[in-house]
Amino acid sequence: MSDLIIWTYDWVPQGPRGFVRDLRLRWACEEAGLAYAVRTVPFDGRQTNHLQHQPFGQVPFLSDGDLDIFESGAGLLHLARKSEKLMPRDPDGEAQTVQWMIAALNTIEMVSVPWWFLEVSGAKDNGLAGWMKSRLDQLEKVLSEREWLAADRFTSADLLMADVLRVSKVRALGDRPATETYVTRVTDRPSFKKARADQLAHFAAADESRSAAG
Amino acid sequence: MSDLIIWTYDWVPQGPRGFVRDLRLRWACEEAGLAYAVRTVPFDGRQTNHLQHQPFGQVPFLSDGDLDIFESGAGLLHLARKSEKLMPRDPDGEAQTVQWMIAALNTIEMVSVPWWFLEVSGAKDNGLAGWMKSRLDQLEKVLSEREWLAADRFTSADLLMADVLRVSKVRALGDRPATETYVTRVTDRPSFKKARADQLAHFAAADESRSAAG
Numbered sequence: 001m002s003d004l005i006i007w008t009y010d011w012v013p014q015g016p017r018g019f020v021r022d023l024r025l026r027w028a029c030e031e032a033g034l035a036y037a038v039r040t041v042p043f044d045g046r047q048t049n050h051l052q053h054q055p056f057g058q059v060p061f062l063s064d065g066d067l068d069i070f071e072s073g074a075g076l077l078h079l080a081r082k083s084e085k086l087m088p089r090d091p092d093g094e095a096q097t098v099q100w101m102i103a104a105l106n107t108i109e110m111v112s113v114p115w116w117f118l119e120v121s122g123a124k125d126n127g128l129a130g131w132m133k134s135r136l137d138q139l140e141k142v143l144s145e146r147e148w149l150a151a152d153r154f155t156s157a158d159l160l161m162a163d164v165l166r167v168s169k170v171r172a173l174g175d176r177p178a179t180e181t182y183v184t185r186v187t188d189r190p191s192f193k194k195a196r197a198d199q200l201a202h203f204a205a206a207d208e209s210r211s212a213a214g
Numbered sequence: 215m216s217d218l219i220i221w222t223y224d225w226v227p228q229g230p231r232g233f234v235r236d237l238r239l240r241w242a243c244e245e246a247g248l249a250y251a252v253r254t255v256p257f258d259g260r261q262t263n264h265l266q267h268q269p270f271g272q273v274p275f276l277s278d279g280d281l282d283i284f285e286s287g288a289g290l291l292h293l294a295r296k297s298e299k300l301m302p303r304d305p306d307g308e309a310q311t312v313q314w315m316i317a318a319l320n321t322i323e324m325v326s327v328p329w330w331f332l333e334v335s336g337a338k339d340n341g342l343a344g345w346m347k348s349r350l351d352q353l354e355k356v357l358s359e360r361e362w363l364a365a366d367r368f369t370s371a372d373l374l375m376a377d378v379l380r381v382s383k384v385r386a387l388g389d390r391p392a393t394e395t396y397v398t399r400v401t402d403r404p405s406f407k408k409a410r411a412d413q414l415a416h417f418a419a420a421d422e423s424r425s426a427a428g
Contacts, residue, residue: 051352051355055352055353055355055356056317056321056349056352057352058321066306067305067306067309068309069309069312069313070313070317071313071316071317071320071321073316073319073320074309074312074313074315074316074317077291077312077316078309078312091281092280092281095281095282095283095288095292098283098288098291098292099283099284099285099288101288102285102287102288102291102319103270103284103285103288105287105316105319105320105324106285106287106319106320106323106324107270107272107285109320109324110319110320110323110324110327110328111328113324114324114325114328114329114342115328117341117342117345118341118342121341123341127331127332127335127337127341128328128331128332131328131331135270138265138269138270138271139269141265141269142269
């Protein structure tokens with residue numbers, strides 16, 4: 001039995017499938033060869049039914065023995081410390097990896113998720129569009145000069161940044177060939193494909209039991 | 215001479231003074247009793263003139279000997295590993311601290327900064343208002359049940375979360391007494407007051423040399 005447990009919803013609608021953030025933790029465990037189990041909390045009543053584990057009613061959260069960690073970014077940092085495959089062990093490689101993980105969360109995703117939210121809300125003018133394009137342009141410049149964000153190799157920074165960037169609306173926002181090549185390079189990894197297929201299968205199985213129950 | 219160097223702008227307009235994020239790193243060094251120096255890059259031409267240190271043209275970045283780290287969140291994680299005053303050394307205390315630092319960056323600030331940006335842009339309807347209120351309500355529930363976010367004591371998670379929440383527009387958005395008490399408790403710390411005063415003095419001195427040059 002594994003000590004690592006990735007907690008996600010028991011079911012979600014079609015829309016978010018393939019993007020629920022348990023995928024980030026599954027992917028990291030697959031890359032690192034860490035054994036893990038997946039368990040669930042109910043999607044129905046999610047706003048209140050698991051606040052003791054995740055005070056914002058979201059998933060994923062990660063259990064590692066006695067430790068309970070919410071925020072996918074924090075879970076990834078925890079897993080990165082378990083395996084050199086996710087983060088180099090030398091101080092410079094570690095610092096670069098952590099800084100680019102935080103950049104994915106607090107420089108790119110801090111704009112891309114609210115921008116996306118306004119887009120799907122059907123707002124006429126997306127007030128974040130200019131900011132969004134400028135951040136993506138800055139990142140395009142970085143990615144036109146290197147294959148990987150940190151330490152000249154795949155790290156959990158690439159895992160996180162590519163997961164932020166692979167959203168179809170983000171990819172469609174202008175022509176950024178280096179970014180597109182980068183996202184393809186990172187998501188072509190077998191560990192991403194397995195994590196995504198496993199998440200899709202998890203929710204598809206939930207459809208079957210819902211329909212059997214109905 | 216100190217190995218820790220906090221890099222910020224040589225000057226900024228009045229608006230952001232007291233909020234430029236070098237303050238987070240100054241505050242952390244003050245809490246931990248770590249010696250540091252402050253150095254500057256030019257505000258004018260910031261979009262392009264220091265991209266080799268900060269690919270998004272922002273500040274702060276942190277130098278620690280040979281290490282160069284951008285993203286204030288990554289700098290804080292780096293400093294937190296240097297001092298038990300910023301982050302407990304036991305695995306549970308560390309995991310809690312990191313998860314709440316990431317929550318400040320990716321759950322609260324991911325909404326609060328774009329929401330603030332739309333507010334100051336003068337958008338008629340702020341499409342992020344509902345999301346913003348719901349996140350703050352969830353946090354209010356947490357803060358009504360504890361004094362500190364992690365490990366029953368002050369940590370760098372409180373430093374970061376209070377810095378995110380102390381923005382006046384955020385504080386004015388509804389009546390959340392536990393959050394208000396929390397922000398006051400954390401920002402009453404002498405280390406915050408010193409870091410803020412030092413930042414204000416730094417930019418005020420820059421006014422004087424600008425005016426002397428002009």
